[in-house]
Amino acid sequence: MTTPLADIAALALRADALSAGGCAGMDAATLMQLTDLLGQIRRKTDAAQAPVAAELARQSRPELGSDSLAKKQGFRNATTLIAATTGTTIGDAVRIVQVGEGTAPRMQLSGVAGPAKHPQVAEALAAGRIGAPAAAAIISLLDRVAIRAGAAAIAQAEQTLVEQAPGLTLNDLNRVLLRAEAWLDPDGVAPREEQLRADRYLHLHEDRTGMLVFSGKADPEHAAPIKAVIEALVGAELRAARDHEQAGGAAGLGAGVGLGAGEPDAVRRSIPQMQLDALAQVCAHLLDCDDKNLPTGGATVVVRLTLDDLQNGTGSATIDGLSAPISVSTARRMAAAGGIIPCVLGGDSEILDWGRRKRLFTRTQRLALAERDGGCAKCGAPLTHTHAHHINWWTRDHGNTNLNEGVLLCDSCHHQIHDSGWEIRITGTGIDAEVWFTPPVWIDPQQTPRLGGRKRYSFAA
Template sequence: MSSPVDALTDAVAALAGVWPDEHVEGCEAGRLVEMNRLVGQVRRLVDAAAVQVASEISRQSRPELGADSLAKRQGHRNATVMLATTLGTTTGEASKLIDVGAATVPQLRLSGEAAPARHPHVGAGVASGRIGRDAAAAIIRMLDGVEQRVGSSRLDEAEEHLAAQAPGLDLPSLQRLLVRMEAHLDPDGVAPKEEDLRARTFLSARQDASGGVTLKGFFDPSRGAVVLNLVDAMVTAELHRQRDAETRGNGLPPRPIPEMQADALIAICAHYSGCTATNQTLPGATVVVRVAFDDLQSGAGVGLIDGIDQPVCISTVRRMAAGGGVIPAVLGGESEILDWGREKRLFTTAQKRAITTRDGGCIGCGAPPGRSRVHHIDWWSHGGRTDAANGCLLCDACHHLIHDQGWEIRIDGPGIAAAVWLIPPPHVDAARTPRPAAATSARMPEAAA
């Protein structure tokens, strides 16, 4: 393989030839474009040199050499640490250099002969400065992943095609090309890969130490497309509105795309929580905001959102109450008791809202309303009534625990101001001392008034 140093020298000289005498600021467009092209060429040629050097350092630092390893003689644990330290990068980036070198640089056999590179087409692209280190690593990773299931001739054709297509592509575009090429080479592997992606699908929604809500998730392609397409459509619509406003001369500064995406997701959830066309009942999906009546009038104090630990200011309470899917629970006035006796088996939406307002979450463990359901305290099958005073919020785990272990639930007082108590069985507490419901015991005194 030819040395990249001569080409690097030429590229640096060419860059120096177009570089302005004083500074880049204000440089004419044509020169700036050419400078950018040459900077990219220099970077890729530096990558090519780094790959060859890393490959040889790795070869001379093989574990079997022991104390004679080059890296150890230089005071480093291994070749990866030596490269990371001397290049000022991470061990992950250093490992990438070694891996690309091992796949694209001819390796010396014990006899001293050079063995051909495993991926010569990618190697030629790297050495010539047409393919950078990261692009080469991505191509090699895909090809190695299907090597056992694809014939050598097809693999070689695919490598040649990818090496020709990679120059000029950014990494996301190259990754899309690799995904399609992988499916083309190994169509039987698509279904197992989809199954793996479905198994990895998750969404974690939690509060952090500041009281804000952090979302982290991963979705398989078929279900993720539903989320991605809807959010993207809403962001695109906002971008069009911004463009139209700018055309009319009354546009505001553009917002960051991540902020638009967050607002799109919030809008979707807010719409669903108040939508009557879904034909689904979701206990706890309605957001309940608790605020003392005096605080709401005065504009001072704070409110509490069920399921969220961080209190919010009165202006936020008012803003949320003006939106859909939010029920402001103003405490301190008279409470309406909603009773249906034996006429209905299931609690109505209004009853569920009232019980959620009273309990604030699972009375056993404090789980938020979204993970709890309204249950009959005295079972319907045992003659219990579908009244607000005979309902409470329980998550599934606490529901089974309370009924299986013989706990009792007592409600003292009317409506949403009632106190909810859990009475343990004798084997837990011989005195059977009532314990306050978990969610209500953690409320601020102002909110529990």
């Protein structure tokens, strides 16, 4: 019986012979043969490395203290030693140790070597049918549910998984493992779902170029409609592009489908770009939807530009809630879409002063306050976190519901102003007015007014 290292050497010699003339121009059959040999070498190398990693971990146990092998070599523990000497990650080093410990023979009390904890994984690894990543994934699952599933079910699952793993990518194997875990531990599905729901999130932030960056995770319940809708829209665009090409039109992935003819991306878009466009399309539809059951809360996109820029096509425009300016051509295109309101400065506008006829600020007034304040006028919180408040209270001070007596505040700043004695003053009129906050004496003895609202961020060259 040959050793793993001897197997690796024999495979390496065959691979070296095939690649002696270089890979450029290699025929398909030879190229596939070489690829298969390199895959076998990698899996055999994993099989050879696993017991070495396990022994390194055993001789570097924390209880050995300064006598630990890793510490003698100048490393904190076995995994950092392995990662540094093999040029891999700490995570990969942890996995190879896990594989080594799960597939090595176990010493019995009698001193005789017994079977490995996971003998079928050990046999498949030694034979080169699976590599360390697949072995680690299978072992991790089996160890996680071992107590709840029982020995018989674990053995059956191990055999099935080892038979299925060869030829699968690690992503595909993980999908199989999710279903195997549900079979081994059916009572654990609901608690796992609760944890996934608790771990869901979506982070949004602008980078310094003005791009909005998304980062998030969705549990299956929330992910299903998101994935289904985006894939349906992208699929429809791909089919339309294919039909257009077959009919004699210009070729191109997603060429112009759902895009204006003048858009820069109308020639060709990648799949990730199409997925982002699909998400934007869904959100734009919601903005323009009259369904009162949708909890959009009157959300509106406001594009702001001057009348001169609109007419002449010069200068730039801005979008409420985003920092980066946009071209006038983009502003014009957005203004033509539903659910997007162009705020043209210097042009005619709707009457905004409702006096005492209405207690609550109208949607039009809120749009004007949003244009003036840009969010919470005091702290800058997003528009969606604010409410329109009377500077002079409606009941106590008989305040009016108009722009010069209204201000957008988040709940925190609203309570702070009322509880701590801040004063708010509006200078000027309409959306060009300025909002000033004067602190109480105990905060600033000089009571120096502080400019708030959008004017804090204005820039005039």
